Amino acid sequence: MHVRLRWRVGLAACLGVVLTAGAAQAQAAGGSPPDARALLSKMATLLGSTPRLSVTAHASYDAVQPSGQKIEWHEVRTLTLSRPNRLRMEAEKSNGARSLVVFDGKDISTFDEAGRTYAQAAQPGGVDETLVYFVRDLGMRLPLAALFVSRAAADLERRVTSVEYVEKTGILGAPAHHLAGRTDSVNFQIWITDGDQPLPQRVVLTYPNAPGQPEFRAQFSAWNLAPESADALFTFTPPAGASKIPFAAALPRYGAATSGATAKKGAKP
Amino acid sequence: MTSRLRSVVSATGFALAVIGMLASDADAQRGGGGRGGGGGGFSRESPAANGGLSSGSGRGTQGRAAAQDRGATAGQSQAGQSRAGQTGENQAARQESRASAQASRQQYGASAQSSRQEAYDDQHWDQGKGLAIAATGAAVVGTVGAVRAASAPPPVAAQPSEFTTAPATPPPAAPAAPCENPTVVPSGGVSYARCGSAWYTQAYGANGPTWVQSAPPPGS
Numbered sequence: 001m002h003v004r005l006r007w008r009v010g011l012a013a014c015l016g017v018v019l020t021a022g023a024a025q026a027q028a029a030g031g032s033p034p035d036a037r038a039l040l041s042k043m044a045t046l047l048g049s050t051p052r053l054s055v056t057a058h059a060s061y062d063a064v065q066p067s068g069q070k071i072e073w074h075e076v077r078t079l080t081l082s083r084p085n086r087l088r089m090e091a092e093k094s095n096g097a098r099s100l101v102v103f104d105g106k107d108i109s110t111f112d113e114a115g116r117t118y119a120q121a122a123q124p125g126g127v128d129e130t131l132v133y134f135v136r137d138l139g140m141r142l143p144l145a146a147l148f149v150s151r152a153a154a155d156l157e158r159r160v161t162s163v164e165y166v167e168k169t170g171i172l173g174a175p176a177h178h179l180a181g182r183t184d185s186v187n188f189q190i191w192i193t194d195g196d197q198p199l200p201q202r203v204v205l206t207y208p209n210a211p212g213q214p215e216f217r218a219q220f221s222a223w224n225l226a227p228e229s230a231d232a233l234f235t236f237t238p239p240a241g242a243s244k245i246p247f248a249a250a251l252p253r254y255g256a257a258t259s260g261a262t263a264k265k266g267a268k269p
Numbered sequence: 270m271t272s273r274l275r276s277v278v279s280a281t282g283f284a285l286a287v288i289g290m291l292a293s294d295a296d297a298q299r300g301g302g303g304r305g306g307g308g309g310g311f312s313r314e315s316p317a318a319n320g321g322l323s324s325g326s327g328r329g330t331q332g333r334a335a336a337q338d339r340g341a342t343a344g345q346s347q348a349g350q351s352r353a354g355q356t357g358e359n360q361a362a363r364q365e366s367r368a369s370a371q372a373s374r375q376q377y378g379a380s381a382q383s384s385r386q387e388a389y390d391d392q393h394w395d396q397g398k399g400l401a402i403a404a405t406g407a408a409v410v411g412t413v414g415a416v417r418a419a420s421a422p423p424p425v426a427a428q429p430s431e432f433t434t435a436p437a438t439p440p441p442a443a444p445a446a447p448c449e450n451p452t453v454v455p456s457g458g459v460s461y462a463r464c465g466s467a468w469y470t471q472a473y474g475a476n477g478p479t480w481v482q483s484a485p486p487p488g489s
Contacts, residue, residue, distance in 0.1 A: 063315035071311045073318075078434065096438035097477060100431060111431065112477045114440045119473035135319075136394040141475050143320025146395045158392065159322055185324040185396070207316045207324045214317035239431055246459065248472035254482050 033165035036179045040163055040190070043198040044153035054080040054227035055199075057218045059143055064212030080227055081148060084126040086234040089142065101142070102236035103130045109236040110140065116242045121250070126150075139249040144203060144218060159183045168194065172201045172219075185209055199223050313476060319397035444471075447480040456486035 047053070060074045074094040081087045085105035092098045098113040103123065108130055111118040121138065123130050128149045134140050146155060163181030166189070170176070175194040182188070187206040192198045205216040238244065316324050448464035455461075461483065462469045470483040 059320065061315055061317040061320070063311070063313055063318065065312060073313055073315075076437070090432055090434060092434075092436060092438070094438065096436060096440045098432060098436060098440060099477060110473060112473070113431065115443045115478040117471065117473065117478045132394045135321075135397075139397075139475055140473075141319055143318075145320075146322045155392075156322075183322050185393075186322055188322070205317065205320060205322070210316040210324060214315050216317040216320045218320065233433075243460070243471075244458070245471045245473055245478060248474035248479065248481055251470065251472055251481060251483065254484060 034177060036163045036165040036177075036181070037157075037160070039165075039177050039192055039198065040156055040160065040179060040181070041153050043190075043192045043200060044147065044156045046198055047147055047200075048150045048152040050083075050225050052080075052082045052225065052227055052229050054078065054222070054224045055220050056222045057144070057220050059216065059218040061143075061216040062212070062214035064210075064214055068212065070212060070214065077143070078222075079148070080229075080233060081127055082227075082229040082234065083150065085130075086229065087127050087130065088234055100236070101134070101140075102234060103127070103134075104234050104236065107236070108134055108138075111236070111239070111242065116239065117245050118236075118238055118242050119245055119247045120236075121247060137249065138247045140247070143216060147200070174201065176201050197223075197225070316397060318475075319395065321393075321395035321397050323393035323396035325396045444478050444480065454486050454489065456488070459486070461486040461489075 056076065056078045058074070058076050060072050062070045062072055064070055075091055077089060077091045079087075079089045085103070087101070087103040089101040090098070091100075096114075100109075100111040100113075102109050102111075106122065106124060107120050108123040109118055109120040121133075123133055125133075128151065131142065131145045131149055135142050135145050146152065149155065160181050160183055163179055166178040166180050168175065169178055169191070172191055176191040177194060177198075178189065178191050180187075180189045185207070187208055189202075189204040190200055191202040192200055200220055202220065203216075203218045207214050207216075447462055447469040451462035451464050451469070453460055453462050459470055462471075462480065468483050468485045469480045471478055472481050473479075474481075
């Protein structure tokens with residue numbers, strides 16, 4: 001009887017060990033995935049709180065032609081920002097058109113190399129207000145600007161309606177978490193570097209409500225969280241012979257009353 | 270004689286093929302069109318170009334339309350109630366009261382809708398709405414520029430200090446004037462170009478400098 005009891009206790013202990021080990025193995029192999037929202041928030045917090053950064057993005061997007069055919073356009077952008085109020089972006093499109101955007105804390109300037117023209121607007125304030133003013137009010141392009149405002153984490157928390165963990169992968173070069181999420185009008189995928197510097201490696205945005213469901217893609221490289229921040233980098237001096245022209249969004253609407261048609265000032269980020 | 274004729278025909282054919290290839294290559298190098306267009310006349314315009322986390326063609330627009338629909342439905346419902354009340358006593362008084370309440374509700378609704386819209390735009394600032402203002406409000410004439418760009422003179426070389434990286438592709442032609450031999454009138458620091466009865470101003474849009482149709486310069 002005593003021996004039988006020992007047997008039972010031993011058997012139960014063995015079974016317990018086997019079940020526990022099995023569960024741990026399942027967890028490690030493909031059990032509950034990491035919290036996707038927490039990963040996204042960690043990345044946005046890092047981007048939003050880093051005092052200085054520079055990064056290069058090889059980006060492309062689809063333009064659906066009237067015929068329905070999709071054309072993929074490419075561009076390379078290098079962004080350097082120094083909080084609170086310095087920003088520089090160099091861009092080159094696939095057709096060779098190069099442009100420059102410089103914010104020096106007082107003015108936002110943009111220069112087109114081929115046309116030897118530049119536009120400039122007074123913009124006192126910080127990087128956040130300037131990004132909003134440049135993109136929303138002046139109607140200029142600065143893709144993924146929402147990732148570079150200091151409140152990026154709060155913005156994403158509010159705007160992302162769902163986000164799921166897809167997989168962990170090393171296919172892009174460094175181990176990364178692949179996430180898929182949605183805002184109210186955009187589906188997105190993002191690959192975030194695993195580790196203590198959760199920087200984005202790649203972003204894909206899909207516009208499901210637009211004809212042809214075009215995509216925007218960006219592959220990030222050369223992340224630097226302590227780049228050179230010499231004043232000269234954030235100073236725009238109009239090149240010799242360059243002409244100053246107005247921002248198109250700041251022109252009065254042709255054929256409409258001029259009041260209220262100009263770009264509104266005073267961004268509310 | 271026949272073989273000489275064959276040689277001449279072959280040589281001519283080869284020469285034509287080479288010239289054709291060279292011409293095609295030159296066209297390709299000149300390509301790029303206007304700043305809003307691409308080589309071969311393809312458009313660069315796209316909701317995806319802005320790389321925003323919200324899209325103007327997304328739920329925001331749908332939400333606004335739905336809000337307007339709801340407003341219309343509410344208005345119809347209120348109109349129905351008004352019609353039903355026409356048969357009772359004190360009809361005029363009730364109608365006046367309802368009309369006043371309806372006007373008040375509509376005013377509140379419009380104001381609330383406007384506030385909601387502003388709040389939405391503030392929260393979704395990167396949706397690329399400004400592109401629409403730049404493109405439609407100012408009547409961008411990028412297409413005209415695209416047609417003319419192929420014959421524009423090559424651009425002046427950039428000063429090396431402006432960019433920190435070397436270009437990967439030769440720069441495209443500068444955006445051409447909106448028409449052949451426009452009359453250029455400087456006014457208030459802005460250059461206006463006159464093409465027939467139309468006036469244009471060069472301005473910086475989402476895709477770079479472009480010519481936009483404008484009002485005549487002051488005093489002209």
